[in-house]
Amino acid sequence: MSFLELVDVHTHFPVRKGTFGGGSDIIRAVDGVTLGVNKGEILGLVGESGCGKSTLSRTIMQLQRANSGHISLEGEDLSSLGAREIQARRVDFQMVFQDPYASLNPRMTVFSTLAEALLQRPLLTLRHKGGSHYELRDFKKNLTERVAELMERVGLDARFMQKYPHEFSGGQRQRIAIARALAPKPKLILADEPVSALDVSIQSQILNLLLELRSELSLTMIFISHDLSVVRFLADNIAVMKAGKIVEYGTAHQVFDEPQHPYTRTLLEAIPKIKLPA
Helix, strand or coil: CCCEEEEEEEEEEEEEEECCEEEEEEEEEEEEEEEEECCCCEEEEECCCCCCHHHHHHHHCCCCCCCEEEEEECCEEHHHCCHHHHHHHHHHEEEECCCHHHHCCCCCCHHHHHHHHHCHHHHHHHHHCCCCHHHHHHHHHCHHHHHHHHHHHCCCCHHHCCCCHHHCCHHHHHHHHHHHHHCCCCCEEEEECCCCCCCHHHHHHHHHHHHHHHHHHCCEEEEEECCHHHHHHHCCEEEEEECCEEEEEEEHHHHHHCCCCHHHHHHHHCCCCCCCCC
16 A cells, blocks of 8 residues: 555535526546555646646645545545544645745744644644643743754744744745644645746755755655646656546656657647757
């Protein structure tokens, strides 16, 4: 069994056909996805806008519950867990969103944001596993030091931990978002278009950071993007999604050099090619 396993996952949304009635229809955002991700792997999930990539990521995170199918993490069926159990389990899988300014609380300093995330796991241990209040007190004593270590790990200067999100650049805000995702020591990171809003030079820095973190922390990652060149640089394996379905899966080499599905070939042909003057 894979570290993360999806079996015939469906996530549908009902929509009304007409303003004054006339029945309803269904948007099959995720339509029978079966997929496995091994421990320590980076899986690239690609496809055009509206193909269901973000809905699939939210379904894996249990932010959107699937209509049917099974999602297992380390052999535990997340689909069968209740809301409280999911909340307790979520320290093991975290998400990095596309727009860090929207995903960070503008009224919280970097210190507050990261300290809150760092306390997730010890608080969970205290509430659900009978941990000691003294252990939590000792953890809080070193909180400033832990926030500083976390900031430095993602390439941020710890001197700025009392600043607010608006005081940072876009690339720095995304580093804060990555640090927040890392804080509870998760086993799985879902990154939903995390570099699409950044300049190309900053994109490469964030991608290299993700590769370094994967190597240092043995992270498993799903990296979602519509940019195939970015995914090729980062991913071990690639899944191509169209209309809620996985239409092609393989190693980065197989998908880019030997594409089997016409849709994959169309996506590859759409990558801009620069012709230099003779």
